[in-house]
Amino acid sequence: MAGEDDGELKLIGQYGSAFVTRVKLALSLKGLSYEYIEEDLRNKSELLLRSNPVHKAVPVLIHRGKPICDSQVILQYIDEAFAGTGTGPSLLPADxxxxxxxxxxxxxxxxxxxxxxxxxxxxxxxxxxxxxxxxxxxxxxxxxxxxxxxxxxxxxxxxxxxxxxxxxxxxxxxxxxxxxxxxxxxxxxxxxxxxxxxxxxxxxxxxxxxxxxxxxxxxxxxxxxxxxxxxxxxxx
The missing domain is CATH 1.20.1050.10 (Glutathione S-transferase Yfyf (Class Pi); Chain A, domain 2)
Structure with missing residues (x-):
């Protein structure tokens, strides 16, 4: 995807997941580029297990090598990590x-x-x-x-x-x-x-x-x- 400098963003996801779609929407709204990695949840990858050892579930956002798990946590992280960088509007209100x-x-x-x-x-x-x-x-x-x-x-x-x-x-x-x-x-x-x-x-x-x-x-x-x-x- 084309967009602003992502600082090495990767998204581990699965097509049918509405939770993954939330994260894709936030990244799209912010104009951020990222590498998307489709996960086979029947045969979970070492990357997923290493990145989310607690829940072993998608989505996982990896930013500069550090994993962020849970869709709502990821949305808030995107909003905060890319605030004031010239990307899309804030998701959460200032008030x-x-x-x-x-x-x-x-x-x-x-x-x-x-x-x-x-x-x-x-x-x-x-x-x-x-x-x-x-x-x-x-x-x-x-x-x-x-x-x-x-x-x-x-x-x-x-x-x-x-x-x-x-x-x-x-x-x-x-x-x-x-x-x-x-x-x-x-x-x-x-x-x-x-x-x-x-x-x-x-x-x-x-x-x-x-x-x-x-x-x-x-x-x-x-x-x-x-x-x-x-x-x-x-x-x-």
Whole structure:
């Protein structure tokens, strides 16, 4: 990727990971160049195991030989490490209170949306999916209010420009769009959550998003493969 001097940036990732996509979005927004290393999580590399010995998971950002783990930690590191370097705008607000609000909603996504979403994909029957799907839709309804609070009528959670919460949620946009094909219902529905639906369309039109978001049809096929593998594993 072309961009500002990266100080030897490498990203260990995996195509289907929304967490990896968050980091790609931040790097793209900042205009930073980096080497991308696709990881086979069924046969983890020595580089991954050495770089993230605690969780042995992606994403891992390596900056000048030093690894940074966990997608939200990485986003904050990128924001701080490349502040004032002529790259893209800050993801987190300068005001301490506004920064705390952004961190609150990012934590809400991590705590209330991600876990039931993971359970939906791991479920092997429609009955097992029913409760986590309800939890997902409830979380999205609450995020509609979060967007209203954070944006103050502007286009993004970050206001006029994309911010921290936009990137945290934006990493899952391709999966949100694939949800209808996978489970027969829109996760972000213009009739129920009009602010989020409009936000998602605006977000997808960003050059930074177009550069890194997964193709929705490919996500559908990838997710179907994961669901089938989980079902086969459960039947054995």
């Amino acid at each position: 301490p209170y506004e920064r705390s609000v952004a961190r609150f909603w990012a934590a809400y996504i991590e705590d209330k949306l991600v876990p039931p979403w993971d359970r939906v994909f791991r479920a092997t029957t429609d009955g097992e999916r029913e409760e986590p799907l309800k939890q997902m839709f409830a979380a999205v309804d609450t995020l509609e209010g979060g967007l209203k609070e954070c944006s103050k009528g502007k286009p993004f959670f970050g206001g006029d420009s994309v911010g921290y919460v936009d990137v945290v949620l934006g990493g899952a946009v391709s999966y949100a769009k694939a949800h209808d094909a996978l489970f027969g219902a829109k996760l972000i529905d213009a009739a129920k959550t009009p602010l989020l639906a409009a936000w998602m369309e605006r977000f997808c039109e960003l050059d930074a998003a177009k550069a890194v978001l997964q193709d929705v049809d490919r996500v559908v096929e990838y997710a179907k493969m994961l669901i089938a593998k989980n079902a086969a594993r459960a039947s054995n």
